[in-house]
Amino acid sequence: MSKNLKEMDVLRQHLAKHQLKLTRQRELILTAFLRQEHVTAETMYHQLAKKDPHLGLATIYRTLNLFCEAGIAQARHFGTQTQYDNISHKGHHDHLICTGCGTIVEFENCEIERLQEEVATKNGFVIQTHRLELYGLCARCRH
Amino acid sequence: MSKNLKEMDVLRQHLAKHQLKLTRQRELILTAFLRQEHVTAETMYHQLAKKDPHLGLATIYRTLNLFCEAGIAQARHFGTQTQYDNISHKGHHDHLICTGCGTIVEFENCEIERLQEEVATKNGFVIQTHRLELYGLCARCRH
DNA sequence: GTTGAAATTGATAAGCCGTCTCAAGATGAT
DNA sequence: ATCATCTTGAGACGGCTTATCAATTTCAAC
The missing domain is CATH 1.10.10.10 (Winged helix-like DNA-binding domain superfamily/Winged helix DNA-binding domain)
Incomplete structure (x- = not known):
């Protein structure tokens, strides 16, 4: 509360x-x-x-x-x-999306976040938010 | 051509x-x-x-x-x-987008790509394509 | 606690973006 | 060249979001 x-x-x-x-x-x-x-x-x-x-x-x-x-x-x-x-729910904002069945798996990867900050800084940006989606086939849909 | x-x-x-x-x-x-x-x-x-x-x-x-x-x-x-x-513009398909002026800076980061593959593999996925967008303010819009 | 100026609400109209419809036209296998 | 099939263009349509506006609520000042 x-x-x-x-x-x-x-x-x-x-x-x-x-x-x-x-x-x-x-x-x-x-x-x-x-x-x-x-x-x-x-x-x-x-x-x-x-x-x-x-x-x-x-x-x-x-x-x-x-x-x-x-x-x-x-x-x-x-x-x-x-x-x-x-916003208070940090993390789990990135998505793995199966193009076969539509399943969405949420994930979080600190190392990726860190590299994102690095890229932004290098380009003079200050990140407010981001979006990362990986599209592919899950194990089941590959057969 | x-x-x-x-x-x-x-x-x-x-x-x-x-x-x-x-x-x-x-x-x-x-x-x-x-x-x-x-x-x-x-x-x-x-x-x-x-x-x-x-x-x-x-x-x-x-x-x-x-x-x-x-x-x-x-x-x-x-x-x-x-x-x-x-899509044929390989290597520059990730975007830094300024929420102030709309400027789009394209970038590529091999290390991020590698980590994406890692996450996908860990979850049983094979990536077909992906989308990464970082939203924020560019140097100019921060003033 | 009343009062009153200013903000907010709810209902609905309007707007925007993208897709659907369908008659007329283009394509390409035969 | 023929003709079944796909595509096009123009506008209607539909989903999501914002704008409009009279009626209501909030809250600061009495």
């Missing part, structure tokens, strides 16, 4: 700094968001329909984008949809 | 294997495509409007997707649009 409080404080500070207000909806969406690694606006819409049937889809989009600006979430385009990643 | 011939052969083989036909439009689009590292359908549409004012946007989308299936191009979602990358 202390973890959620931390994120809530980040949000509160961001709101204060930009003259925005803390609403019931924003609290509700943040709490639900922090329970998962990555979501789409649509999935949150369905998840939260039980708790608040009147919560609008537009509000969810607006709020998730707000989280991105506050540095709590990170948007990522996956296929045709936008995934919102929970 | 020998390089273009090679890609044209790859396309020809793919077409033959799938009972598809080599059309004037496909040749035109391939030639223009091979001159660049990455394009969007929209930019090609404008570029080619001079050579063939009647070339439709749908045809460009269809053809670029065909190139992906033939292994000549690779689709990548950037922001709200889809970028089609020229």
Whole structure:
């Protein structure tokens, strides 16, 4: 629970700094968001329909984008949809994707991350986020 | 020119294997495509409007997707649009992307490639292709 | 605790990108 | 040259996201 409080404080500070207000909806969406690694606006819409049937889809989009600006979430385009990643879940953001059956295996490799930083620095960049996807055939699909 | 011939052969083989036909439009689009590292359908549409004012946007989308299936191009979602990358530019298919100004710096890092293979093998995968994008701010946009 | 200016919400319209549809035209095996 | 088949172009369509706007909520100042 202390973890959620931390994120809530980040949000509160961001709101204060930009003259925005803390609403019931924003609290509700943040709490639900922090329970998962990555979501789409649509999935949150369905998840939260039980708790608040009147919560609008537009509000969810607006709020998730707000989280991105506050540095709590990170948007990522996956296929045709936008995934919102929970930044506090470090690691496991890279994907091995089987082109045969569609299986997705998440992995993390510190050495690769380190080399990425190295490349960025060499080019004068400061990395905010990254995306690494390896496409291939899993053991089963190779037969 | 020998390089273009090679890609044209790859396309020809793919077409033959799938009972598809080599059309004037496909040749035109391939030639223009091979001159660049990455394009969007929209930019090609404008570029080619001079050579063939009647070339439709749908045809460009269809053809670029065909190139992906033939292994000549690779689709990548950037922001709200889809970028089609020229795969024949070996060694420069990884990207550093500035979230400020949109600048794209291409790079290659053998060590990262090696580690990717390692991760894949460890998980029973054989890599066919991959995608690595580092998002951040370039030196200029950081001020 | 009231008040009131300013921000937020929900519902829906609008927008954007990419795909689908289909009649007209091009291709290429025979 | 023929003709079955594939392709094209133009616009309609569809999914995802953002914009619009009247009604509501928040919160700082009384």
